[in-house]
Amino acid sequence: MKMVNGQQIIQLFEEFAPKKYALEGDPIGLQIGTLNKPVHNVMIALDVLEEVVDEAIANDVDLIIAHHPIIFRPLKKLVTDNTNGRIVEKLIKHDIAVYAAHTNLDVTPGGVNDMLAQALQLENIEVLSPTMEESSLGLGRIGTLKSDLTLEEFAKFVKEALDAPGVRVVGDLTSKVRKVAVLGGDGNKYFSQAKFKGADVYVTGDFYYHTAHDAMNMGLNIVDPGHNVEKVMKQGTADVLNEKCAEKQFDVRIFSSEIDTNPFTFL
Numbered sequence: 001m002k003m004v005n006g007q008q009i010i011q012l013f014e015e016f017a018p019k020k021y022a023l024e025g026d027p028i029g030l031q032i033g034t035l036n037k038p039v040h041n042v043m044i045a046l047d048v049l050e051e052v053v054d055e056a057i058a059n060d061v062d063l064i065i066a067h068h069p070i071i072f073r074p075l076k077k078l079v080t081d082n083t084n085g086r087i088v089e090k091l092i093k094h095d096i097a098v099y100a101a102h103t104n105l106d107v108t109p110g111g112v113n114d115m116l117a118q119a120l121q122l123e124n125i126e127v128l129s130p131t132m133e134e135s136s137l138g139l140g141r142i143g144t145l146k147s148d149l150t151l152e153e154f155a156k157f158v159k160e161a162l163d164a165p166g167v168r169v170v171g172d173l174t175s176k177v178r179k180v181a182v183l184g185g186d187g188n189k190y191f192s193q194a195k196f197k198g199a200d201v202y203v204t205g206d207f208y209y210h211t212a213h214d215a216m217n218m219g220l221n222i223v224d225p226g227h228n229v230e231k232v233m234k235q236g237t238a239d240v241l242n243e244k245c246a247e248k249q250f251d252v253r254i255f256s257s258e259i260d261t262n263p264f265t266f267l
Contacts, residue, residue: 001251006035006063006097009042009252012244013065013101016237017111021137022104027069032088033097039063042254044238046231047261048098050083053090055259061096065241067112067233069100105233107137112184115236116229117141119161120182120203128181129193140183140190140204142197148176151201155223158203162232164225166266170212171221177201184230195220205229228262 010030022028039062045052048070056064070087079085091098105111117125128140149157152173159167180201181194187204188211194202195218202220205227215222234256241254 002249004039004245004248004250004252006037006039008248008250009039009063009241009245010035010099012248013099013237013241016240016244017101017105017108019104021107021132022102023107023131026103027072028100028102028104031069031071031098031100032091033063033095035063035097035099037062037095037097039252042241042252043257044234044241044254045257045259045261046228046234048087049259049261050087050090052257052259052261053087053096055257056096057090057094059255063097063099065099065101065237067100067102067105067230069102070098071100101237103139105237106139106184107131109136110240112230112233112236113139113141113182115232116162116182116184116203117143119232120158120180121146121161122180122182126197128183128197129190140181140187140194142179142181142194142199144179145177148178151175151177151221151223154180154201158223158225162225162229164229165262165264166226168207168224169222170207170216170224171201175200175221177221184232185227191215191220191222192218226262226264228264231261 041061042063043061045066047068080089122143125143127138128142130138155169177200181199182203186206203223207224238256
C-alpha cells in the first residue's frame with residue numbers, strides 16, 4: 001500500500017466531480033487548511049457543524065470532504081467565543097483540512113442527484129435542468145417508476161427510501177404518478193422545468209408556500225422530504241473514493257460521517 005497526501009485524494013475526487021461542473025460563484029474547493037500533507041483518514045460529510053468536527057477529531061481525520069461549504073459568504077471576522085469561530089479554531093488546531101464540493105457534486109454523473117434517483121428506483125433517467133452545453137450535465141434528474149403509484153403511496157415510499165423523518169405533499173393524494181423529477185437541496189427554481197418535461201411529481205427540498213400554490217395551479221404534485229436527504233452523498237461519495245483509492249493502492253481510510261445534521265424534528 002502507498003502513502004498518500006491530500007492533493008492526491010482531491011485529484012481523484014475531482015476526476016469524479018470536476019470543479020468546472022460547479023455553478024458560477026459557488027464557493028467550492030479547499031476552504032480551510034492545506035492539502036500538502038500526508039492523509040490517513042478522510043471523512044465525507046454533508047455539513048460541517050461543531051458535532052461533525054468533534055467526530056472528525058475523535059477519528060483522527062486529516063481531511064473532510066463536505067457537500068455544503070463551511071464558508072459560503074466572505075468572513076468579516078472570526079471570533080472563537082461563538083460556534084462558527086470555534087469550529088474553525090478546532091479545525092486549525094487539529095490540522096483538519098476542509099474541502100467543499102457543492103454544485104459540482106450535484107451536477108456530475110453519479111453524484112448527488114443520480115444517488116437520489118437511484119434511491120427512488122427511477123428508470124430511464126435523464127438530466128432535469130442542463131447547466132452546460134452538453135445536455136447530459138446538469139441539475140436534477142427525471143425518470144419513471146416501474147409502475148404507477150398514488151401520490152400518497154409514492155410520498156410514503158420517498159420518506160422510507162430517502163430516510164426522511166417526514167415529507168410535505170402538494171397535490172391530490174389519490175392521483176396517479178409515474179414520471180418523477182428529483183433535485184437535491186432547494187429546488188424551487190426548477191419546478192416549471194419539471195412540469196415542462198412531463199413530471200407527474202417533483203421531489204425536492206425547502207419548497208416555498210407561494211411556489212407550492214404555483215405548482216398546484218399547473219397540476220404538478222410536490223413531495224418535499226427536506227434538504228437533509230442530500231445525506232445520501234456521504235456513503236455514496238465514500239464508496240466512489242474508496243474504489244478509486246483501492247485501484248491506486250492508496251493506504252487511506254475513507255468513511256462517512258455518522259452525525260445527523262438535520263436541524264428539523266417532526267412531531
